[in-house]
Amino acid sequence: MPERKREKRDPQQRRADILAAAFACFSERGFAATRMEDVAARAGIAKGTVYLHFPDKEALFTELVSGIASPILGQIDGLAANEAIPPRFAISMFYTLFKREVLETERRHLLRLILAEGPMFPAVTEFYHREIISKGLGVLRILLKRAAERGELRNPAIAELPQIVIAPALLSIVWTTLFEGYEHLDTQKLFDAFLETLFVPEGGAK
Amino acid sequence: MPERKREKRDPQQRRADILAAAFACFSERGFAATRMEDVAARAGIAKGTVYLHFPDKEALFTELVSGIASPILGQIDGLAANEAIPPRFAISMFYTLFKREVLETERRHLLRLILAEGPMFPAVTEFYHREIISKGLGVLRILLKRAAERGELRNPAIAELPQIVIAPALLSIVWTTLFEGYEHLDTQKLFDAFLETLFVPEGGAK
Amino acid sequence: MPERKREKRDPQQRRADILAAAFACFSERGFAATRMEDVAARAGIAKGTVYLHFPDKEALFTELVSGIASPILGQIDGLAANEAIPPRFAISMFYTLFKREVLETERRHLLRLILAEGPMFPAVTEFYHREIISKGLGVLRILLKRAAERGELRNPAIAELPQIVIAPALLSIVWTTLFEGYEHLDTQKLFDAFLETLFVPEGGAK
Amino acid sequence: MPERKREKRDPQQRRADILAAAFACFSERGFAATRMEDVAARAGIAKGTVYLHFPDKEALFTELVSGIASPILGQIDGLAANEAIPPRFAISMFYTLFKREVLETERRHLLRLILAEGPMFPAVTEFYHREIISKGLGVLRILLKRAAERGELRNPAIAELPQIVIAPALLSIVWTTLFEGYEHLDTQKLFDAFLETLFVPEGGAK
DNA sequence: CATGAATGAGGATTCATTCAT
């Protein structure tokens, strides 16, 4: 019997446990359908303990979706800095990073959460636009402009629509979280084909 | 006294009213946060009356999301039938249709609903894959294959990944639903630029 | 078996039932210790039904203490109007009225409630001061002044302290609700003796 | 580092600190609305420490209200002992004592506490009647009787109703606690005027 | 059919009390 009553843990660790449990619950059932008791049970603690770390359900949710995003960001930032890196390679890296850090981890449910619950939590949406989307698009814009100047884009007009680069990533997330069970999608192929479509073939330029 | 109480309407119409009200409510607040009373109020009827038409909240939701999709479908089906229609034009029409029938109507919230509530209602997800996604991809696959055979695609590999065509549509929905308030996205430009990227320029292919 | 399920009553009556039940509960146990379920049970209805008539516990309490006072007031108002009524008789009537309408009814717990919970509900205190105390003191002031002018007060200075007339009433309430079980107090005697103390003996003036 | 944690104080002092904190809290918010943590915080100690001195919340409350009364008592007792002290002066002293020791200290909330929580703690009510009320009335009865015998009372019947002397004191507490914010009451005047009413004027009795 | 008052299970949150440190 794993009778682990009144286990006292490092507050930071406890907090992390709760966030992990909350992420699992919210991912599976959404904000409204998740009971605080579920989160507690999943974290292996009592109902009341959650409230020692988060003031209420909404705060738990908000901190959760806000906090999970940050780590992704740092890695993207670097991609545009070095001009020596070919834009196509940088964007290819963006997809690879996205695949490894989001799509193939539990974080893939994050976007679903934001999309699903966003309108109910404007602060979250605003945060995501400001901190993630806006910055990501900024980097992409630089990369696309650089590519356009170097004649590497099949359609230079795309340099003004960095969102287009995000589209397949978004699709991969939606597909994976909703339809993968019914029909497989090879996301690697998707990203490769998309890159190949955006960029002039490597050897064939000129 | 203009007693308009207990107005008796055509049951079919009443049913449609409820579904319309339900869609508005569910779109705005999600399944859990929508109260049956809200739906009734929006439909201009009493709480109990809803139950004369739908056995319970879940059934209302399920019938709703299922029913809303059908009208979209019919129009897409025709696009691939006529071989005389140039594939590029057909796909352009697909985007136009999507814009007019989904993006610029309240139906744009549909995806959010499915994404948000899908995990709680697997039947809905399954239905959407089978009835909408699967069929839509089928049509696109035919069109892309035809385009590839005619040498109209810049990257013929795309013929096997019709999801790529959907990606910008998906992005447009997500953007409109979540971020439009913070930063405008010109969806027409997005679709046009994407089409231009997919297809070999009409006259100018060397 | 008195199985009286889903009994539909006149809303006004239902409301009154709830208020009566709430009064009993709040009187016995105070605001905090009273459970809404207790009130419902006492009113013979389900928990949720209370909320159809009062938005929350606090509103129930506030309406209760505010509403109970009103009927008392009307009768007092008249006492000062007629100059022909001797002040001593009017004040004697005041005590009699108080005894019959408050002290000897369940309303006697009202004051205890206000005294006990007042500081937690400033709106209630304010209401009582404005609607009851202030008006009552106004009437008393007129009566005492008249009595002083006619030389009927043993100590004319009291005309400026109408609160003194209320003191025995207050005492009777406190005694009755707290200590009557341990030691009897003859309130009639108390009021009579008090009157006799305030006023110059009837025959002996001049 | 001026580590002042885990300060060890004299247990008696610690206990007194807790009682003082508890009185402040209970006075302000009542029994139910006071959290043990509030008491602890106010006493400058940790939640658990309270339980080292009092078994539970109820015991803390009971010991508190019982303990607070004792100091008042001793001083009153003496008033009746010395026959040389004129009754009027003794009762005047009673009011003065009451004013200084109760009305103008935080003890003025005591009555409210007892009145509010009495029904939930019969032992407290009983204690107060036995230890305070009963003894106080005993002293007053002696004084009034003595005054009556010496012809100093305007209305000798009062000798049998010592509660009458308490009435203005009670009123002053209630007024101060509830209504002072809305309308000022000069309690000194109240007591003086009442004394003047009870007793035959010193020199001027015709 | 339509109504909306009534029901009561369910979930968020609080807080007295315990106990490992």
Next chain:
DNA sequence: AATGAATGAATCCTCATTCAT
């Protein structure tokens, strides 16, 4: 002894659903 994190019973309130009118 002192601490304060952890516990979970208790309570307010909501809302899907029912049913008497």
